[in-house]
Amino acid sequence: MFRPCLRPSFSWASFRRYTSTEGPAPRVCVVGSGPAGFYTAQHLLNHGPPQLRVDLLERLPVPFGLVRFGVAPDHPEVKNVDHTFTKIAKNPRVQFYGNLHVGVDVKVRELRQLYDIVILSYGAAQDRKLGVPGEELSNVISARSFVGFYNGLPEDAALAMNLDVEDAAVIGIGNVALDVARVLLTPIDTLRQTDITDAALAQLSQSRIKRVFVIGRRGPLQVSFTIKELREMVNLEGCSAVFNPDDFRPFQSVAPLLKRPRKRLTELMLKTALTPPTEKQLKLWGPAPPKSWELRLLRSPLAILGSDSSVSGVQLGVNRLDGPNLTEDQAVVSTGEVETLECGLVLKSIGYKSVKVEEGIPFDEQRGVIPNVNGKVPDEPGLYCSGWLATGPKGVIVDTMNESYRVGAQILEDLKLDHISVQANRTEELRTLLDQRQVKVVNFVDWEKIDETEKLWGASKGKPREKITEVQSLISVVKKP
Amino acid sequence: MALRHLGRMAMKKCWAPRLLASSQRAFHPSLARFDQEVSVTFELSDGRKQTTQAKIGQNLLDIVVDNEIDIDGFGACEGTLACSTCHLIFKQADFDRIQDEVTDEELDMLDLAYDLTDTSRLGCQVCMTKELDGISVKVPESINDQR
Numbered sequence: 352m353f354r355p356c357l358r359p360s361f362s363w364a365s366f367r368r369y370t371s372t373e374g375p376a377p378r379v380c381v382v383g384s385g386p387a388g389f390y391t392a393q394h395l396l397n398h399g400p401p402q403l404r405v406d407l408l409e410r411l412p413v414p415f416g417l418v419r420f421g422v423a424p425d426h427p428e429v430k431n432v433d434h435t436f437t438k439i440a441k442n443p444r445v446q447f448y449g450n451l452h453v454g455v456d457v458k459v460r461e462l463r464q465l466y467d468i469v470i471l472s473y474g475a476a477q478d479r480k481l482g483v484p485g486e487e488l489s490n491v492i493s494a495r496s497f498v499g500f501y502n503g504l505p506e507d508a509a510l511a512m513n514l515d516v517e518d519a520a521v522i523g524i525g526n527v528a529l530d531v532a533r534v535l536l537t538p539i540d541t542l543r544q545t546d547i548t549d550a551a552l553a554q555l556s557q558s559r560i561k562r563v564f565v566i567g568r569r570g571p572l573q574v575s576f577t578i579k580e581l582r583e584m585v586n587l588e589g590c591s592a593v594f595n596p597d598d599f600r601p602f603q604s605v606a607p608l609l610k611r612p613r614k615r616l617t618e619l620m621l622k623t624a625l626t627p628p629t630e631k632q633l634k635l636w637g638p639a640p641p642k643s644w645e646l647r648l649l650r651s652p653l654a655i656l657g658s659d660s661s662v663s664g665v666q667l668g669v670n671r672l673d674g675p676n677l678t679e680d681q682a683v684v685s686t687g688e689v690e691t692l693e694c695g696l697v698l699k700s701i702g703y704k705s706v707k708v709e710e711g712i713p714f715d716e717q718r719g720v721i722p723n724v725n726g727k728v729p730d731e732p733g734l735y736c737s738g739w740l741a742t743g744p745k746g747v748i749v750d751t752m753n754e755s756y757r758v759g760a761q762i763l764e765d766l767k768l769d770h771i772s773v774q775a776n777r778t779e780e781l782r783t784l785l786d787q788r789q790v791k792v793v794n795f796v797d798w799e800k801i802d803e804t805e806k807l808w809g810a811s812k813g814k815p816r817e818k819i820t821e822v823q824s825l826i827s828v829v830k831k832p
Numbered sequence: 833m834a835l836r837h838l839g840r841m842a843m844k845k846c847w848a849p850r851l852l853a854s855s856q857r858a859f860h861p862s863l864a865r866f867d868q869e870v871s872v873t874f875e876l877s878d879g880r881k882q883t884t885q886a887k888i889g890q891n892l893l894d895i896v897v898d899n900e901i902d903i904d905g906f907g908a909c910e911g912t913l914a915c916s917t918c919h920l921i922f923k924q925a926d927f928d929r930i931q932d933e934v935t936d937e938e939l940d941m942l943d944l945a946y947d948l949t950d951t952s953r954l955g956c957q958v959c960m961t962k963e964l965d966g967i968s969v970k971v972p973e974s975i976n977d978q979r
């Protein structure tokens with residue numbers, strides 16, 4: 352896309368030679384207020400020209416992306432990062448525009464006219480499909496929706512699921528899989544002390560789930576969860592971890608040869624599978640643990656069984672590792688054997704997926720990302736992307752942080768080298784456009800009011816916060832109807 | 833700030849002089865040297881060095897925060913062992929002198945850190961002692977070319 356440059360353009364490189372406080376301010380628009388949006392903005396604010404300004408656009412009336420709607424309610428420590436984000440949002444050079452759906456309320460191509468730099472950081476809001484028969488049955492739920500439900504994401508607030516079953520299968524062996532398994536297995540009174548929504552508490556308090564099977568298609572050296580999350584799962588109150596020793600024994604000889612972090616992770620799995628529970632575990636699990644979870648590896652889902660109204664099981668194809676040497680990049684092949692795992696609930700946790708918010712923006716449909724080099728979108732001067740939209744839906748917050756800083760550094764480099772033209776005397780403002788379109792923008796002060804309201808509501812129930820889960824209700828905290 | 837500080841302290845073993853009740857103090861042998869100051873140098877990833885005074889018993893995250901040492905993203909989870917952004921690299925001799933023993937939980941988080949070395953620790957888990965006076969710790973590169 353060629354952007355016509357109507358006003359005289361300004362060179363940051365030549366400008367820098369004169370003074371650092373005068374000259375046109377690069378106008379930056381960041382789309383999405385998750386970790387990527389905030390960290391990319393932070394890098395530009397801390398290391399860019401001092402007059403650079405950032406507008407941060409967010410689809411929802413509330414900021415922080417997956418820190419609010421992804422991170423599990425029993426992991427409040429992780430959410431402390433919102434203090435860093437709040438500091439960034441309160442920088443006088445930053446404006447937060449919540450409740451602004453880019454692609455709908457305003458187009459990316461319009462933003463490209465209004466700003467010198469547009470950074471797309473809108474994450475990955477869909478999930479991958481399994482593509483097996485039975486996937487559409489009613490108690491087959493995507494982990495993403497279940498996470499959205501217990502975290503109060505407006506579009507998942509009314510999720511219908513039936514927990515009046517004893518056995519659940521989680522397909523996928525990443526951290527999201529362990530998050531949803533843990534929420535299903537954690538004692539309800541523990542969850543009551545978190546910011547999990549009341550709607551989710553109501554459902555979970557009726558749950559009869561006793562066993563959760565976490566199913567991976569590959570082997571022990573290829574699990575995608577991380578050690579902290581596994582350690583939590585083997586130390587759950589009232590819930591034992593059941594690993595089949597035979598599945599893990601062959602890996603005893605290779606574990607010492609592995610490198611960190613794979614080494615420590617494998618050792619913890621081996622310990623769980625091959626040695627008796629520790630005293631700490633026995634104490635936590637109790638003499639007759641009412642619940643258990645099992646890690647089942649080398650199983651590919653072939654079909655989900657059941658009728659329209661209920662799930663009865665999952666048909667699994669048994670795989671084996673190909674070749675004699677046990678390594679992390681070993682392929683798996685089917686043995687041809689098929690088995691049925693009986694269960695009444697299936698949670699699909701096989702990864703998130705980004706979407707194209709509007710026709711015409713560069714998008715790699717196959718990889719589900721915006722094509723980019725270090726965040727820079729080829730042939731689109733001034734257009735960048737960061738976070739899961741740029742890297743794919745992988746990595747924890749510290750990864751997203753580092754990648755976002757890298758994108759920020761690339762942008763500053765491009766400004767210095769004059770690869771981005773900075774227009775002087777911009778008169779058109781996003782705000783004018785939004786006023787014309789009567790978009791009810793929620794600014795950061797508004798969010799702080801919502802935040803306070805939610806905390807007060809939570810305090811009345813002994814929770815850190817009770818989330819408001821409807822967009823209209825969120826808006827009505829701060830705007831008159 | 834003070835409140836957040838307290839929360840952080842409550843979560844782990846480090847103890848800060850100004851926050852402890854006098855009854856607790858008596859139990860810690862090193863507390864007698866509270867008023868003693870030590871110095872720490874942070875070698876930032878852009879090559880700059882920043883030296884600051886700290887109190888014995890303060891952990892390295894608090895030292896960074898209190899002295900406004902300029903490290904982007906440092907201490908995201910505020911010392912609750914949930915982020916690994918407070919990763920610091922020590923010289924072997926200094927590393928060996930650290931009193932706070934590394935726990936499985938710290939190693940779990942370190943496993944996610946960038947530029948992990950054999951002498952890496954999480955700053956929020958390491959408290960200053962007399963023995964560590966004058967140390968220089970390296971802040972790992974975060975914008976590294978990994979791929």
Ligand SMILES: Cc1cc2nc3c(=O)[nH]c(=O)nc-3n(C[C@H](O)[C@H](O)[C@H](O)COP(=O)(O)OP(=O)(O)OC[C@H]3O[C@@H](n4cnc5c(N)ncnc54)[C@H](O)[C@@H]3O)c2cc1C
Nearest residue numbers: 383385386387410416417421422453473474738739747748
């Ligand atoms: C269930 C789950 C739990 C996790 N738990 C942890 C954890 O405990 N610890 C950890 O370190 N990492 C965790 N992660 C990973 C972490 O959340 C990601 O690394 C990080 O959130 C990615 O940041 P992002 O900004 O790219 O995406 P997001 O956080 O998804 O942010 C994208 C933002 O863009 C907004 N947006 C979307 N579309 C539009 C649009 N059209 N217009 C405007 N705005 C839009 C979204 O509403 C959202 O606010 C978890 C991830 C998931 C899925």
Ligand SMILES: NC(=O)c1ccc[n+]([C@@H]2O[C@H](COP(=O)([O-])OP(=O)(O)OC[C@H]3O[C@@H](n4cnc5c(N)ncnc54)[C@H](OP(=O)(O)O)[C@@H]3O)[C@@H](O)[C@H]2O)c1
Nearest residue numbers: 523524525526527528568569575700701702703745746747
């Ligand atoms: N507590 C935390 O820190 C936390 C919590 C949640 C999420 N996160 C992070 O967020 C990121 C995303 O997590 P995630 O769990 O969604 O993704 P993930 O780690 O990529 O895991 C996806 C899992 O789904 C499996 N899978 C994919 N397609 C499949 C198929 N067709 N059939 C069967 N299995 C299939 C994958 O197996 P293969 O490997 O065989 O493809 C993998 O085990 C991760 O980086 C994670 O660490 C962190």
Ligand code: FES
Nearest residue numbers: 909911915916956
């Ligand atoms: S500050 Fe998060 S682990 Fe130390």
